Amino acid sequence: MSDDPLLSPRAKAGRAPDVFAPGGWIPMHAYREDEAVDFVIVGTGAGGGTLACKLAEAGFSVVAMDAGPYFRPLEDFASDESEQTKLYWTDDRIVDGENPLQMGSNNSGKAVGGSTVHFAMVSLRFRPEWFRSRTLLGYGADWPLDWREMWRYYAKVEQALKIAGPVTYPWGPPRPRYPYRAHEMNAAALALARGCEAMGIGWTETPLATLSAPRGRAHPCVYRGFCTTGCSTNAKQSALVTWIPRAIAAGAEIRDLAMVGRVEVNDAGRATGVHYHREGGWRFQKARNVVVAGYAIETPRLLLNSATSRFPDGLANSSGLVGKNLMAQSNQAVWGISKDEIRSYKGPPSLAITEHWNYDDNKDFFGGYSYMSQGPLPQLWANTQMSARGLWGDSLMAEMERYNHVVGLKIVGEMLPQESNRVTLADAKDQYGLPIARITYSWSENDRALIDHSLRFMARALEAIDAREIWTQDDDTCHLNGTARMGGDPRTSVVDADCRSWDIRNLWICDGSVFPTVGGVNPSLTIQAIACRTGDRIKALAALGDL
Amino acid sequence: MPDRFPGYDVLSKRWTPSWNQKTREVINRRLALTNEPRYLTAEEFALVTVIAARIVPQPGHRPPVPVAALIDHQLDRDQGDGYRHAGMPPLQEAWRQGLRALNAEAQAAHEAPFDQLRTADQDALLTQMQEGKLKDAAWGGMSSATFFKQRLAHDIVHAYYAHPTAWNEIGWGGPASPRGYVRMDANERDPWEAAEVKDGDVEAARRKNRHVG
Amino acid sequence: MRTAIDKTMQNQLVAIAAQLDVLEKGLSQHFPRREPTVRAARRLNGASGILSMSVLADSGIEHYRGSFENKAMFTPLVMSALSLAVSAHGTADSRPDAHRIRDAVYAAAALTGVVGTGFHVYNVLKRPGRLSWQNLFYGAPLGAPMAILLSGLLGVYSERLRDDRGASPTVFGLPAGRTLAALTGAGLLGTAGEAGLLHFRGAYHNPFMYAPVTIPPVAAGLLGAAAAGFSGRTRWLTRWWLRLTALLGFAGAGFHAYGVSRNMGGWRNWRQTVLNGPPLPAPPSFTGLALAGLAALGLLEDHTDA
DSSP: OOOOTTTSOOSBTTEEEOTTSTTOEEEOOOOOTTSOEEEEEEOOSTTHHHHHHHHHHTTOOEEEEOSSOOOOHHHHOOSOTTGGGGGBOOSOOEEESSSOOOOSSTTOBOSTTGGGGTSOOBOOOOOGGGGGIIIIISSSOOOSSOHHHHHHHHHHHHHHTTOEEOSSOSSSSOOOOOSEEOOOOOHHHHHHHHHHHHHTOOOEEOOBSBOSSOBTTBOOOOOOSOGGGOOSSSOBOOTTTTHHHHHHHTTOEEESSOEEEEEEEOTTSOEEEEEEEETTEEEEEEEEEEEEOSHHHHHHHHHHHTOOSSSTTOTTOTTSOTTOSOEEEEOOEEEEEOSSOOOTTSSOSOOEEEOHHHHOOOSSSSSOEEEEEOOOOHHHHHHHHHHHHOOOTHHHHHHHTTGGGEEEEEEEEOOOOOTTSEEEEEEEEOTTSOEEEEEEOOOOHHHHHHHHHHHHHHHHHHHHTTOEEEEEEOOOEEEEEOSSOBOSOTTTOSBOTTSBBSSSTTEEEOSGGGOSOOTTSOSHHHHHHHHHHHHHHHHHHHHTTOO | OOOSSTTOOGGGGTTSTTSOHHHHHHHHHHHTOOSSOSSSOHHHHHHHHHHHHHHSOOOTTSOOOOHHHHHHHHHHTTOOOSOEETTOOOHHHHHHHHHHHHHHHHHHHHSSOGGGSOHHHHHHHHHHHHTTOOOOGGGTTOOHHHIIIIIIHHHHHHHHTTSHHHHHHHTOOOOOSSOOOOOOSTTOOOTTSOOOOBTTBHHHHHHHHHTOO | OHHHHHHHHHHHHHHHHHHHHHHHHHHHHHSTTSOHHHHHHHHHHHHHHHHHHHHHHHHHHHHHHTTTOSGGGGHHHHHHHHHHHHHHHHHHOOOSSOOHHHHHHHHHHHHHHHHHHHHHHHHHHTSTTSSOHHHHHHSSOTTTHHHHHHHHHHHHHHHHHHHOOSSSOEETTEEHHHHHHHHHHHHHHHHHHHHHHHHHHTTTOSGGGGHHHHHHHHHHHHHHHHHTTOOTTTHHHHHHHHHHHHHHHHHHHHHHHHHHHTSTTGGGGHHHHHHHSOOTTSTHHHHHHHHHHHHHHHHHHHOTTO
């Protein structure tokens, strides 16, 4: 049998890979397919991995499936951009609309641990007002969640991931001290700080899910700078090295290289399990509850692909909103050349941040943005020069020679929900014979206004620190949310505050799909907070006999 | 162009703690790629070589990067990006069709295949492609601008900067695990990083780069 | 694994304690005819030497990390090396007179500490965020040059002690034992503060990291009590607590060696982990200061009004 985790599953026969030891194993419970487990979870990223842990620790029987491989980072991860594309979801998808999204790399993961295996570890809280943006700020939709409750869950996740953050955070209501101290800022982060000071706005060290001190068997960060291509030292507190080992220790089973193609629903309108593809064939796992946690593209795709005669428009879709209101986040940047050697490839890419424009409402558009320092690796940087700036030939080569002097600022900006931005099914099929996703995306006027504001502001911040030859990269987006929004009304939402679908009460959705709005911060901490809350709610509902 | 990082060779770190075993395997495999087509035909392979020389012109004094072989390898493994624009065929088909269309454009404009044109004419055609001005029927439903940005130049640039020679040119530290970096502030250099020529002192930089390891 | 390490460390600590005891007794027995004041002076030379050694290694590593960007960064290496040399000389020298070269080196070392603090403050203040936690953690360490200042001061003090011809030793007109106790106590507090800052940076992820912020301050308190003349009955406790503090310095180096191994790549990746891991030479500062405290205690015992 091959030991290539991309070719044959590792988590089987009562054991799973030990992510902390090359070649190591840990014991894992194995459930039978023909006996219903309490929960089968589709996806093991920030949503599914976290929820698997919480449910298993609450005593439920849990099987969590992931279409991707089960890596041991210490032995499987190379320091190489090309090789590490193995972490991405590179199955075919079609993009269209006025502003087609770039998929496959920064916003899609295919591995046990999901996108958290290659995320930039930026762990931010939503601004409290965003949970009621419609009522308080006049745009988007209100969340059915109270910000104080969410802030309690944020604190729990920060503790669980040993987030390394500043001693005091400059924006928003007081929060508890981060469990670990902030990392040393690199030259790129110091440039951000100098720019902010010149512009008279606040900045701080970015709260990051990578260790600044040892933890258990995980080493502190060595500042190798390959974060978004996978952390080979386990400093990164991904779901793969945090929630999932905990879930297995609590009795959950993880199945890798297990692609779920269809959620089965019986005549009574209840989910009964999932059909999944593993080791060359289709199989069926019985379950009393099904949780879909495939992120904002694969979640609606699975729900749409699971249509039956009773649910012809796909599961949980009586509102017609499954797949709609897809929200990326704007990820525009301003770049310049410094006379200093910046060498931004050293350290995590975003070591410093300003959330000023998330908390300042004196602006001519809805929503907010944060911006962070950047550290692109060579392939990404060369392609940015080619695609965003149009450089090739001698001009590209000359520009690349100045790689070590590049300094840049990049936003994570709020994009507003629009029903026309959506995931549908295309005619083409993937390697499992399942219709692939078509992703349609166009920016709104407000999205453009936010981007323009950010680019103007960041350009001034770069000028203020004497960067030269400043140019703007205006085509990038990051993160994906929406497509199965939560709400208080079955007519205008797909799931309730507990991530439970209105239509099929034993079908749950627990990932970034449930976001009614995205805010101007990276979503992973919020996804994990929602998953923790959902775990607690399921436990409470079970105690009431309401599952 | 004068060498900005004289004597720097990222491969000199191959046996240091900067490279883990997995990285050595991956880079060794890449360096062992032979310049023979596996997926592309010999003509297509030659054409890719010519195009790559325009997109990423290589300086003569470093070991050459086998861009066409890297692209061929990608095509052989059918390694897509995880998305394609509506109207764009899948990876392999897009490349075949795009190369055919480029030669058709060259024939139409200069009555010769692309690889026989003067470099100025090649560059002019590539610029027209980048701007979406090429509309020969051979493109099928594919936009020439999208093919340039999402496929042709995209894959060539990725192939070139996957190679240690390219890393040396830009003074990047290269693979880094388990050893990462210590000195984080501006103008601070770890002894295992590339030294740039400062104030025209090539020898000083070369001396430092000789000790990179 | 963990318990095995603890066990080994325990055995090492016991062994070091025994050696310290021998060292202390050896120093006092080797020249039994000499005046107690000279004995105290020589013990101070020894204490200064240990501090110098710690500074030599620590500034060597840290300034190497800083690539000796400023040539002035060599100064603490040169001065601590000289200070180490004259301390060795002083420890072996039982003549009751101050030595001009030793004296000059010690004074220059103390001055280096003052100037170095100035440099470090400047370095921190020019970074964005000024006196922020980020810069206190990762900028030039503000407290570090204090160690060479203390080493110089202890040396100067030792030389003054040798000069003293009175029935009860005084230095600069102040009772020697009490002043030294106070000085040492302050040094212990400052060094504990530095450890506290850096261990806070490490989020006290290991409970042993609380040791240097608890044991030395108690020692400082006991020394303060001795300086104030309160400690007649608890002097045995002060002595033992100072010995414990001296041990802590050695044990800390051991813990830090373990800490280095806990970083990615361990000792094999020493070019990174020695720099990014916990500083190996820092904890022995406690040993140097504790030995100075023991010298002060000796002075107080030999001359109750010192």
